[in-house]
Amino acid sequence: MSKRRQSSLFKTDKRIRLGLWGLGRGMSFYKMCAALNLDVVAGCDYNEHMRVRFAEANPGAFVTDDAEAFLNADFDAVLLATFCPAHAGDAIACLEAGKHVLSEVTSFHTMAEGVRLVEAVEKAGLVYNLAENYPFSAPHMYLAQKWREGLFGDLMYAEGEYVHDVRSLAFTYIDGVPIVPGYTLHNWRSWLHFHYYCTHSLGPIMTITGTRPTRVVSLPGKHTLPGNPMPKVQGLAGIAPSLITMDNGAVVRNLMGATTNDVHTFRYWGTRGAAEATDRLFLRLGGTGESPKLEVKADWGELTALAEKAGHGGGDFWVLYYFARQLLEGTPAPFDIYSAADVTIPGILAYRSSVNGGQPYDVPDFRKKKERDCYRNDHDAQHRFNPNTVCFPKGADKAQVGRFNSLMTDLLRYTAQYRAYTDWMRVADDVIDPKRLGDLADTVIQNHAAMRVALREAQTLAKTYPKGEGARLLHEMLETADADRVLKPGFIARIKKDRSRF
Numbered sequence: 112m113s114k115r116r117q118s119s120l121f122k123t124d125k126r127i128r129l130g131l132w133g134l135g136r137g138m139s140f141y142k143m144c145a146a147l148n149l150d151v152v153a154g155c156d157y158n159e160h161m162r163v164r165f166a167e168a169n170p171g172a173f174v175t176d177d178a179e180a181f182l183n184a185d186f187d188a189v190l191l192a193t194f195c196p197a198h199a200g201d202a203i204a205c206l207e208a209g210k211h212v213l214s215e216v217t218s219f220h221t222m223a224e225g226v227r228l229v230e231a232v233e234k235a236g237l238v239y240n241l242a243e244n245y246p247f248s249a250p251h252m253y254l255a256q257k258w259r260e261g262l263f264g265d266l267m268y269a270e271g272e273y274v275h276d277v278r279s280l281a282f283t284y285i286d287g288v289p290i291v292p293g294y295t296l297h298n299w300r301s302w303l304h305f306h307y308y309c310t311h312s313l314g315p316i317m318t319i320t321g322t323r324p325t326r327v328v329s330l331p332g333k334h335t336l337p338g339n340p341m342p343k344v345q346g347l348a349g350i351a352p353s354l355i356t357m358d359n360g361a362v363v364r365n366l367m368g369a370t371t372n373d374v375h376t377f378r379y380w381g382t383r384g385a386a387e388a389t390d391r392l393f394l395r396l397g398g399t400g401e402s403p404k405l406e407v408k409a410d411w412g413e414l415t416a417l418a419e420k421a422g423h424g425g426g427d428f429w430v431l432y433y434f435a436r437q438l439l440e441g442t443p444a445p446f447d448i449y450s451a452a453d454v455t456i457p458g459i460l461a462y463r464s465s466v467n468g469g470q471p472y473d474v475p476d477f478r479k480k481k482e483r484d485c486y487r488n489d490h491d492a493q494h495r496f497n498p499n500t501v502c503f504p505k506g507a508d509k510a511q512v513g514r515f516n517s518l519m520t521d522l523l524r525y526t527a528q529y530r531a532y533t534d535w536m537r538v539a540d541d542v543i544d545p546k547r548l549g550d551l552a553d554t555v556i557q558n559h560a561a562m563r564v565a566l567r568e569a570q571t572l573a574k575t576y577p578k579g580e581g582a583r584l585l586h587e588m589l590e591t592a593d594a595d596r597v598l599k600p601g602f603i604a605r606i607k608k609d610r611s612r613f
Contacts, residue, residue, distance in 0.1 A: 133192030244426025253409035263381030271312035309458030353461035502581035549613030
């Protein structure tokens with residue numbers, strides 16, 4: 112038996128030649144490919160430092176910043192990880208080039224794009240999978256199996272949460288390197304509304320319970336965290352859930368966004384039992400609200416060793432596994448183009464609902480041409496700003512404003528450290544484990560000099576260019592960091608005195 116065959120999870124020597132389009136997120140999957148009969152032979156990214164990193168990891172692979180040259184290269188399938196709002200058009204280009212597609216979330220940005228993408232997949236006759244990975248954590252896969260076995264009965268209500276403070280990604284690439292030029296913002300993370308990024312919270316509920324969304328409604332939320340460049344269009348920018356009716360009549364609360372509490376909690380209520388899943392899993396079984404609630408163990412069986420090394424709670428391994436399995440064995444993956452549409456559309460319509468004051472919208476089934484026809488020319492989408500020009504005036508000194516992304520990245524980090532210390536000190540006498548407060552104080556002490564430099568630079572830059580998005584963001588960070596207090600003589604001496612208490 113060949114060495115390749117021994118390292119493979121499939122009973123075949125057939126290999127799939129894979130191209131990565133988008134080498135930031137795309138490279139997150141790289142280490143898992145070999146065991147799944149996937150040979151990475153090509154890469155494409157506009158960003159030079161991403162291309163360099165890819166080339167170092169893949170000597171001899173074809174790498175380019177030219178999408179057309181990439182798609183003309185000789186390989187079988189594309190792992191598509193380009194900018195989120197471009198996924199539909201890029202996926203269609205892959206299909207037209209004869210490539211199978213594993214697309215990062217979400218599948219499309221407008222309803223009209225969704226129609227085009229569904230019909231492109233149907234016409235091409237190629238495999239299209241959505242890389243929605245949150246359903247494939249060990250607790251969620253355990254729940255899916257037990258739900259299919261009838262343990263929980265019928266779904267009554269569920270809550271999915273993907274609440275994640277990723278403000279820094281408006282100013283950096285996915286690997287944390289500040290975006291160049293430094294006065295430009297991220298192509299889509301700087302403006303895309305939370306509702307659009309709905310699949311990580313809705314996907315597990317659909318997969319576990321076997322239901323699909325049929326109606327959605329959402330109210331507008333107005334408050335965002337400081338330093339968030341998301342435009343306050345129509346008074347709408349903040350976090351708010353959508354409520355979704357599923358095809359069995361159950362209601363789902365779907366929540367995503369950035370707040371002061373990152374949570375990835377899922378709750379399920381069935382007619383016979385209930386479950387709560389984070390990185391741990393609790394079940395309440397017995398058919399009543401007072402039934403016993405116990406923790407259960409969940410893993411991935413014989414593939415646990417591989418899955419637990421992958422990102423997103425093992426989910427990255429499984430979406431790649433299902434894609435390779437379908438190409439090699441023909442077994443359909445969980446998220447084909449139709450279920451991809453099911454999980455994408457509620458975000459588009461939830462945003463539309465919130466803009467229109469809570470108007471409900473029916474979720475079409477794009478399996479049906481008649482329902483697709485109603486949205487064939489529906490190009491409605493969120494207003495976006497130009498991330499290349501929004502922060503500073505045209506004539507700004509490029510060298511000075513070129514520090515903006517690095518500066519915002521530093522401010523977000525140092526401000527979080529300062530606020531954690533100073534806010535916890537307000538309730539220090541009530542803390543059960545006060546040693547942790549000493550650790551918070553140590554962090555502020557260690558970074559105080561660098562924080563002072565960042566605050567003074569922010570003050571100078573905001574004063575030099577007082578109008579526009581850049582100044583707004585800098586002022587929000589300066590206020591949140593209590594800049595006047597931190598920059599006063601004696602500040603660090605007071606922190607050290609407080610530190611002695613612990």
